[in-house]
Every structure is written in structure tokens, then in C-alpha cells.
Amino acid sequence: MRFPRQVSRLRPFLLRPALAAMALSVATSAYAANAATGVPFLAHQAVYDLSLKKARGNAGGVNAVRGRILYKFAGSTCEGYTTEFRQVSELQSGENKTTLSDLRSTSWEDGAGKSYRFNIESRMNDADSTEVDGVAERSSDGVVVKLKRPVAKTFNLGKDVVFPTEQVKRIIEAAKAGKTILELVIYDGSDGGEKVYNTLTVIGQPIPGDKAPATPDASTRNGQLKSLTRWPVTVSYYDRAAKQDAGEQTPVYAMSFELYEDGVSRALALDYNDFVIAGDMGELDIKESKPCK
Numbered sequence: 001m002r003f004p005r006q007v008s009r010l011r012p013f014l015l016r017p018a019l020a021a022m023a024l025s026v027a028t029s030a031y032a033a034n035a036a037t038g039v040p041f042l043a044h045q046a047v048y049d050l051s052l053k054k055a056r057g058n059a060g061g062v063n064a065v066r067g068r069i070l071y072k073f074a075g076s077t078c079e080g081y082t083t084e085f086r087q088v089s090e091l092q093s094g095e096n097k098t099t100l101s102d103l104r105s106t107s108w109e110d111g112a113g114k115s116y117r118f119n120i121e122s123r124m125n126d127a128d129s130t131e132v133d134g135v136a137e138r139s140s141d142g143v144v145v146k147l148k149r150p151v152a153k154t155f156n157l158g159k160d161v162v163f164p165t166e167q168v169k170r171i172i173e174a175a176k177a178g179k180t181i182l183e184l185v186i187y188d189g190s191d192g193g194e195k196v197y198n199t200l201t202v203i204g205q206p207i208p209g210d211k212a213p214a215t216p217d218a219s220t221r222n223g224q225l226k227s228l229t230r231w232p233v234t235v236s237y238y239d240r241a242a243k244q245d246a247g248e249q250t251p252v253y254a255m256s257f258e259l260y261e262d263g264v265s266r267a268l269a270l271d272y273n274d275f276v277i278a279g280d281m282g283e284l285d286i287k288e289s290k291p292c293k
Contacts, residue, residue, distance in 0.1 A: 042262040043074045043287040046218075048279035050089060055275045061094030062275045069279060073263070077111035078292035081165055089277075100125055107189070113166035114138040118189035132193045136163065147193045157196060161187045167199070172261060175203045175231045185240065197237045197252070204232035207258065218284035219266040230260045 052065040067089035075081035084106050091099045105120040116136045123129040134147040136157075143157040162170070167186055174182045182201040209228045212220060219225055236251035256269040268279030 042224075042264055043289045044264065045070070045072045045283075045285040045287065046264070046281055047071075047283040048268060049282045050087075051278050051280070053269060053276040053278035056273070061097075062091055063094070064092040065275075065277050066090050074287060074289075075108075075111075076290060076292050080108055080110040080115075082106070082108050107164075109163050109165040113163055113169070116163040116187075116189070118193075120189060132189055134189060134193050136187060136189070143187065145187070145193065150192060153194075155194070157187055158185070160185045161196060164188050168259075168263070171201055171203070171233060171235075171259065172263075174201070175206070175233075175259070176261075179203065186237070196240045198240050199238070200236045200251075202234045202236075206231055209260075213258075213267065215267075215280070217266055217281040219260070219264055219281050222284055222286075224286065225260055225262070225264060228260050228262055230258045230266070233257055233259050 046069075048069040048071070050065055050067040050069065052062065055062050067087065069085070069087045072084040073081065085104070087101075087103045089101050091101075093099070101122065101124050103120070103122045105118065107116065107118040109116045115138065118132070118134060118136075120132040121129050131149045132147070133149040134145060136143050136145045141156075142159045143161045145155055145157060147153045162184055164186065167184055170184060171182060180203050182203065184199050184201070186197045186199050187195075188197075206229045209226045209230065234254060234256040236254040238249055238251050242249070250273065253273065254271040256267075256271070257265045258267045259265050264284070266281050268281075270277040270279065
């Protein structure tokens with residue numbers, strides 16, 4: 001599952017199947033669960049309640065956050081995967097300043113990770129909304145992106161670029177194989193539709209499904225998930241176009257979560273460097289899945 005950037009750096013980092021990539025989101029992937037683990041994918045709707053987890057010294061006075069993420073996922077390897085995402089957030093800072101953001105997105109990715117359609121609409125306070133609409137297609141030469149909005153434009157990306165659901169697929173595969181580090185180049189249509197991100201994923205030790213967390217939520221109370229393994233995952237996103245100074249590059253943002261092998265994500269933490277937002281799963285509604293014919 002993947003998630004979005006906030007405040008002046010608002011960016012959709014869409015809650016993909018399994019991440020809520022994921023993030024995300026952020027960030028889950030039914031395809032990943034089905035293909036990489038043999039566990040049937042889980043079509044579902046999840047609600048995450050947002051709050052301020054941590055504010056650092058240069059946070060510009062951010063002292064409170066509230067809001068919600070609504071994430072819907074459905075589909076199969078034969079018909080592709082559809083996600084619907086909405087995040088409404090209110091950030092309070094010094095001198096009683098309030099920033100209200102509303103982000104909505106829909107996307108479809110085919111089961112083989114060859115085609116990706118996306119529409120992202122965002123609004124901050126009373127400003128006019130902005131929209132990104134486009135499609136990305138993979139060929140033997142790489143990925144071709146065709147944008148309709150904000151401006152009509154066609155451009156090429158490298159062969160190493162993967163889409164969000166494919167990203168999560170590979171994270172689950174790496175976790176099942178006992179790997180702890182995974183590097184991928186990601187395109188998700190965010191930031192005007194022209195950004196590409198280098199990502200570094202760190203995967204922790206597997207957690208048995210029957211091991212209760214310190215803070216239970218709708219996922220850990222669900223009987224269907226108690227038999228499944230989950231992994232603590234942190235994904236850091238780096239602007240591929242940014243010039244690297246001497247030393248280590250700072251990520252644009254990072255997201256942490258626990259990822260179940262069927263693609264559900266819990267215990268979200270969205271780190272925007274200046275502050276960290278927690279996303280606690282308040283509701284989980286499992287939907288009926290239609291198997292491929």
C-alpha cells in the first residue's frame with residue numbers, strides 16, 4: 001500500500017493492495033499474495049484513522065493531525081486490480097493555522113504488471129483542485145507514459161521501472177524468501193505524473209499470525225487473518241531526478257507498516273521527515289472475490 005504526502009508537499013503515494021505500497025499506499029497486493037505465497041488474495045475495504053505520531057524540531061509547528069484514509073481493493077490476476085483511495089487530513093500548526101487536504105485516486109493495474117491506469121485529484125484548503133490522469137504501458141523497450149492531465153504529454157521511462165502492485169508482489173516474494181533488503185524503481189503517476197522514485201525496502205522478521213500486537217486493531221481481531229504471517233516493512237522513497245550531494249541521500253518520505261501475506265496492511269506510519277503520521281486500522285470489511293475462470 002502506498003500513501004500521500006501532506007501539507008505543501010502533498011503527493012499521492014497510493015495505498016496499493018497489500019501496502020495500503022504499500023504504501024504503501026500507501027500501502028496491499030492480491031496478485032502478490034496469490035502468486036508469491038499461494039494464499040488467496042483478499043478483496044477488502046479498510047479505514048485508517050490518522051493522528052500525529054511524532055513532530056521533529058523543524059516541523060514548522062505541526063502539533064496535531066487528524067483524518068482518515070478509506071481504501072478499497074478488488075480484482076484478480078485475470079481481470080487486473082482496481083483500487084480506490086481517499087484521504088482527508090487536517091494538520092494544525094502554530095498560531096492556530098489549519099491545513100485541510102483532500103486526496104482521491106483510482107487506479108487499475110493488470111495482473112502481469114504491464115499496464116497501469118490512474119486518476120488522482122487533490123485539493124488543499126479552498127484552492128482549486130488539481131488532477132493527474134494518464135496511462136502507462138510496458139513494452140520491450142521500456143515504459144511509455146501518456147498523460148491527459150495536467151497537460152497532454154508522452155514520455156518514456158526505463159525498463160527497470162515497476163508499477164505499485166508489482167512493487168508489492170516483489171516485496172512479498174522477498175519476504176517469503178527470507179530477504180531483508182529490496183531496491184526497486186517505482187512509477188505511480190504522482191507529483192504531476194512525471195516523477196520516478198528509487199525505493200529501498202527493509203523487511204523485518206516474520207510475525208506469526210497468532211502473535212497479538214501491543215495495540216490490537218480491526219485486522220488482528222479478524223479470525224481470517226490470525227492464521228497468516230505478517231512482516232514489518234519500511235519503504236523509503238528517493239527522488240530519482242534529484243542531484244545527490246556528497247554523503248547519504250535523504251528520502252523524500254518513508255512508510256512503515258506490517259504486511260500480511262494476503263495483502264492487508266496494518267500499523268501504518270507515514271514519515272515526512274518533519275513529522276510522522278500514524279494510521280491505525282479502525283475498520284476492515286472483507287469482500288467477496290471472484291476467481292479467474
